[in-house]
Amino acid sequence: MKHRPIAVTVRQAALLAVLATMGLAGGVPLAQASNKPSSQPSPKPSAEKGVEAATGPLPANAVARVNGVVITQAQLDDAVRASNVPDTPVLRASIKNQLIARELFRQAAEKQHYESRPQVVAAVEQARTVAMTAAYLRDQVKPAPVTDADVKAKYDAIVATLGEFEYKPSAIAVKDADTAQTVLTQLKKGTDFAQIAKQYSQGPGAAQGGALNWISFRTPIQPGNTQNWPQPLAEALVKLPQGGVSSAPVQVGDAFWILRVDEKRATQIPQYDQIKDTLRKQLEQVALQKATAQVVVDLMKNAKIQQQ
Known part of the structure; x- marks a missing residue:
């Protein structure tokens, strides 16, 4: 099947803009739709392929191509999952339009060298720092597991105070x-x-x-x-x-x-089975905070920190 470039009407362009800036009704904003990295990142058009890369048949894993840049099925799937909305053809079509609009905006911004603007550089560095820190903490923070016995002991302790x-x-x-x-x-x-x-x-x-x-x-x-x-x-x-x-x-x-x-x-005491999941989450949160605090303490032992 031959894929041809689609002529975008003024009405379609307006729709893309609305989807990109406001998100779907009951769906997912553009920023959220793109918060999960795709397992197959979009390639940029190569100089060797030239016009063929921008106008030839879509690759098997692609759902769209914007000026030669492919939007993959994996990217669409990630965005649909991130929406936390029931997966329907209408939702997929709308999110695909969001991804197209996002790519159009990205290309326009890149063409005008927005990546070198101070606020963009700062935002990229902040995102890098957040991602790097989150990855470090996932590797280093090892909370103690919460056992069934821990949960039951917590329940008994609460009941004893009533x-x-x-x-x-x-x-x-x-x-x-x-x-x-x-x-x-x-x-x-x-x-x-x-x-x-x-x-x-x-x-x-x-x-x-x-x-x-x-x-x-x-x-x-x-x-x-x-x-x-x-x-x-x-x-x-x-x-x-x-x-x-x-x-x-x-x-x-x-x-x-x-x-x-x-x-x-x-006093109305809830049954153990009614409250055990809530208690487990509370204990897991406490364990996470304790493990995180220990990582901070360990880092501070060899750190030189000056404060006013």
């Missing part, structure tokens, strides 16, 4: 005692807790009206067994009934806290 009840709290945290007293006065007058939290709180969940996640503590409260809550807050929370609000601010460091128990219920 109490009879769990609480859905809201909190308002302010920086001085006077503001805390103002907050308590407004609450006693019936002002909405969430409204006051959005106005005054400088603590977590302020934008959501002070709402925090469910929490459970084994009682009586033991130091170091408070789910990363400051111990005074944990002790104050478990004394409140459902709907109860702190009668006085709880000081932790330089902050003053007012708590409310939005809901209180018997």
